[in-house]
Amino acid sequence: MTHPYGFSPSGRMLWEFHGGVHMPDMKSLSNGLPTAKAAIPPLLVLPLRQHIGEAAEPLVKAGDRVLKGEKIARGAGILSASLHAPTSGILRAIAPHPIPHAAALTGLCILLEPDGEDRWGELPPPMPDFAGLDPGKVIERIRWAGIVGMGGAAFPSAVKLAPGPERAIHTLIINGAECEPYISCDDRLMREQAQRIVRGIRILRHVLDVTGECLIGVEDNKPEAIEAMRRALAAEPVEATELVVIPTIYPSGGEKQLIRILTGREVPSKGIPAHIGIVCHNVATAAAVADAVLGGRPLISRYVTVTGGGVVEPGNLDVLLGTPAADLIAQRGGFRPGTDRLILGGPMMGLALHSDRIPITKGGNCLLAPAPGELIDPGPAHACIRCGRCADACPMQLLPQQLYWHARARDMDRVQEYNLFDCIECGCCAHVCPSHIPLVQYYRFAKGAIWGREVEKRKAERARVRHEARQARLERLEQERKARLRKKTEALKSAPQAAGGTDEDPKKAAIKAALERAKAKKAAQAEVGAVPKNTAHLTEAQQRQIDEADQRRGKVASSPENKAAE
């Protein structure tokens, strides 16, 4: 399986990946017209999590007035991305709203009401001399801009740009394959913004300190885009960078598949491309990087394809992030009558939306509304006849049929033995299945169940540790109580002799003594200003919290108002 399967038109050796499917690309439906700028909608909906990783933390509150480009939410930690106001306006709320997600119906979103002025706020200075700057500074800028992978995965780009000093990157791959049918936003972007992309590539090269080549992979069904990119490269040559025309076959734009086609190398299972010295970025991501570094502008808009027979005038739009799908469809003439499906993404991996109130996010590349009779639903599944076509089509060379049987039987160990987690959910298996079994659905279910089981396992482990600690504590307390009792009994036994001939009842004396002890204890506690704490087995974090709380309490106690109140 390490043989080349042909050469690109420029004579470069290309490599085959296993399986894949050919199908009508349907791109001419939307790629003929220039990209129009989408109008600013009455309300922008900006989910705090529109990327892989932690949700961003809002920096604004309802009622705030924000300017275009102003940071409104900050990336929480390394694996997260910041969010900027796509236009100027007033922040209406931070509230749950329908979001594009397979399981979650709603998510926390910033609702921004544009004021129509579209006035820019203060932006960081451009970095035209980035080549002389420390890559870390440039990466910081890219992180600031909130850039994530714009091919659909929405992985924070800054993370991919800092693979660590021990991993030298020899090859940078720029993904312009756009292999899913119907989608044409990258095609249009390459035709219209080739220069931005090329400048972005130069920045990425510098940041990653790429030692070898940079390869731009574009499927051969986009001749205009190829031409435009070639012209841009000729106008502003980038060192050791080549545009490679690759054959049209789905899923050539999958990261692992594109790496395979262009370099013949395989990304190790459970690994990332950087493990073999390769980093892959989408063309739209490169363009966004150019904006951030050379223009000081954050990621606030993207190209979106609005297509399908259910849309009156299919085409591409330059869209502000947060624009609801309904507004974009309306700008392309609205739905044709009878349209009952709306898909975010392409037909192979896209997510069927239940509502057109869903906003466009950073990874949202396409809105696909099939007309009735287009992309016909195959109906109920038939029994699997074990024909094995799924295995022929699988680009990861898995055995989808076996995965299906074991997932159906809920045999989660077997399903992992058959390498479920190498599945990229491209949908090739389900596409070719003569029984029309929704195979990918079974794999998602199995993955979810296994993740759920892992969480349960960890929870159970924690509960066990806690339970054991409690048992030990109770045991210890019991021992202590017994010890105290023993001591007391001994003391009582010896008391009459020690007291001599006093007429006081030894029992009463003991009660009195106990009362006195309790009083003293209470007084002591009042002095410290604390009640009993069960602070025996605290984690570091808990201890820190308590300390902070104590400090606050101390501050409050010593503040002048409180003093006065006393």
Added chain:
Amino acid sequence: MEFLTLPSPHSERPNSVSRVMRQVLLALLPAIVALTYYFGWGVLINLILASVTALAAEAAVMRARGRPALPVLGDLSALVTAWLFAIATPPLLPWWITVLGMVFAIVLVKQLYGGLGYNPFNPAMAAYILLLISYPVEMTNWLPPRMLNEHLLSFGETLSAVFTGMLPAGLSWDALSGATPLDEMRTQLSMNRTISEIHQSPLWGDFGALGWEWVGNWLFLGGVWLIYKRAISWHIPVAMLGSLAAISMFFFTIDPATHPFPLFHLFSGGAMLGAFFIATDPVTAATTKPGQLIYGAAIGLIVFVIRTWGGYPDAVAFAVLLMNLAAPSIDHYSQPRVVGHGEGRDG
């Protein structure tokens, strides 16, 4: 606006079970025409009887299971079973044997295991073997091809023979029926005659047996068309015919006097039907590509062994059922290397 939410992919599916089955039926048509031409109306009567019984049995089981029958009948798999069975059985087979065979195939071998996709054995072949063992005389009463047949039966006479067992006046079963070429070869070889002597008989054609070789040709062409249409993959037929040809070539080379030329093996009996239409039954075959090569090659080998040294003149049905048993294990031990695993991976 609210929309339907269906799981991805949302693509239009290029294939369906009924399409695959329809292609198999179509590919069988030329051979059925040839069989009817050489062996008379009985072939068609068998075919129709088997089809009706298979569909009725399937519908009855679905009814008993309380499930809609139409989608299941619509996948055409019962029809494929019926046609394969009818092609494999003698043209004047008594009607009740055909009915018994089909009920056994559909109810016991297929539906009792859960229906299409769940049966470990090929229904047509399991039924064929049940009947061959239970009614060896009826199941081996083949007719000679038309150019050697002095008593061509009319449509009415054939109907009467199949449904009442009555032959036209003056004819006996012995006079009417003839041995199959494989049977003839076997009998003659056991009488210590050499291949060249045996070939003096008018039974032989250009490379196989008269009539039979043409049925084989049409099955071969139908099979090639199925591969071209990607209804089946080439692995099983090539492996099966290849191994059968290779091993028969080996013995032919050693001793041409007692071992027929490989083409005889390929174009006689069930070899072509088995290679393209029976061993390739996806439900009961191995599914990985290397597994299919092993599976097909083993069938070819078993066919030769039983034909040459076993108790039956032909062996495709036995070989297929034996390998049906082995298919799950073959699959287990022939898994492909997943991308990013093992040797081929970098880094």
